Amino acid sequence: MEKTSPWVDPHLRAAWAQGDWAAILREYRRAAGISQTTLAGLAGLSQSDVSLIERGKRVVREAAVMERIAEGLRVPPELLNLDPTSSWAPDPELSDRIARAHATGRTDTRSADWIARVLTEHRRAEDDGAGADLWPVVRSQLDTVTRLIPGASGPTADRLLLLSAEHAHWLSWVAHGQRQYGAAQAWLGVAHGWALDAGSTDMASWITRVRSYYQLGAGDPVRALRTAEAAIGGGADLSPSAASIASHTAAMAAAAVGERDRAHRLADEAYAAALRTPEEGDRPGWLYWLSPTRARLLLGEAAYAARDWRRAADALGDGLAELEGYPRDSAFYRMRLEDARRRS
Structure with a gap:
């Protein structure tokens, strides 16, 4: 899959998962930056057909037309056999494949390279609330990755195991957001095991x-x-950013049990560790968001949990202005800031 493929776009992939042909054509054109005429040439349709489909005036029902569009738009293999009705829980077959990791063999990792890049976009899309729409897509991606593992060995197998763990964590997070708590715990369990198998202290933490x-x-x-x-x-085995977010979580829990001094200490440690990796490229992929601004907001969140209103207001006020592109997070921290200011 070429690096410029429009299929890296999460909105296009979500449209495919939903089988919404009007949205598929619109999102493909948007992601590729092409006209209806150009798309028509790729998909084996006329420009008027594309226009009618996009406007809902024509419904795509014929299997031959679907296949022609999929072939013309070069739909990635992991999207071709989606099952949107699949269970929230992990499939035992995934663990069976993982159990055969580190076998002797050679695996072409180009598919894994592509899927790793796509998962990066899915993480960002989940920030905007698109996780449930992408659920079947990520399930299918995980299936593709785990099928590569029995033929891999050594560092390649470790890399595939880590990528599998990243997918399983994403699925746990989205399941939890959908109140599928049992499934969320199940995915977290398999993710942790795969992270340990991969030797990734950061992911296990x-x-x-x-x-x-x-x-x-x-x-x-x-x-x-x-x-x-x-x-x-x-x-010492943890990267600074992984240590930072673990310490922040401990600070929140310490505040919840009434250990305010401990919460402050842990929050300060978390903030100092986060500042050691200010550049996104120096952090694990799943912690792309832990910028200095975000670390400052987390410091304010921990202070709020410890009922230190003035400190919370100062830290939250410093970071809130840089959340314009994240409406959910902005609303959450703004509510905390306003409350802390009232109480301080």
Whole structure:
């Protein structure tokens, strides 16, 4: 798959998952920056056909037309056999494939390279609330990655295992957002195992941190604190950004159990660690968002949880202005800021 392919775009992939042909053509044109006439030439349609389909005046029903469009628009293989009705829970077959990792063999990782790039776009799309729409897409991507593992060995197998863990974590996060709590825990469990198999201390810590986040949200701060401490346990083996987010989660749990001094200490440690990797390229892919601005907001969030209103207002006010492209996060932190200012 060429690097310039429009199919890296999450909105186009979500349209394909939904089988919405009008949206598929519109989103493809937008992502590719082409006209209806150019798209018509690619898909084996007339310009008037493209216009009618996009406006909902013509419905694509014929299998031959669907196949012609898919071939002409070079739909990636992992999208061709989606099952939008699949269960939220992990398929046991995935673990069977993982169990055969590090076998002797050679695997062409071009598909994995492509899917790793696409997952980066899916992470950003999930920030905008598009996770549920992309669920079947990511399930299918994970299926593609795990099929490569039995033929891989050594560092290649480790890389594929880590990519599998990243997908499983994403699926857990989206399932949790859809209140599929059992499935979310199941995906988190397999993700953690795959991260350990891959030898990724950062990913194992991150997944443990997410488990703590789930526990805190479920009203169990004591267990959340214990779990967050385990996420920090990698110590010197953790990257600064992974250590930062684990310490922040522990700070939130410490505040919830009333240990304010401990919460402040952990929050300060988290902020200092985050500032050690200010550039996105120096952080693990799943922590792309942990910029200095975000770290400042997390510092304010921890202060808010510890009921230190003045400190919370100062930190949140510093970072909020840079969240214009993230409406959900902006609304969340703005509410915290306004409340902290009232209380300070």
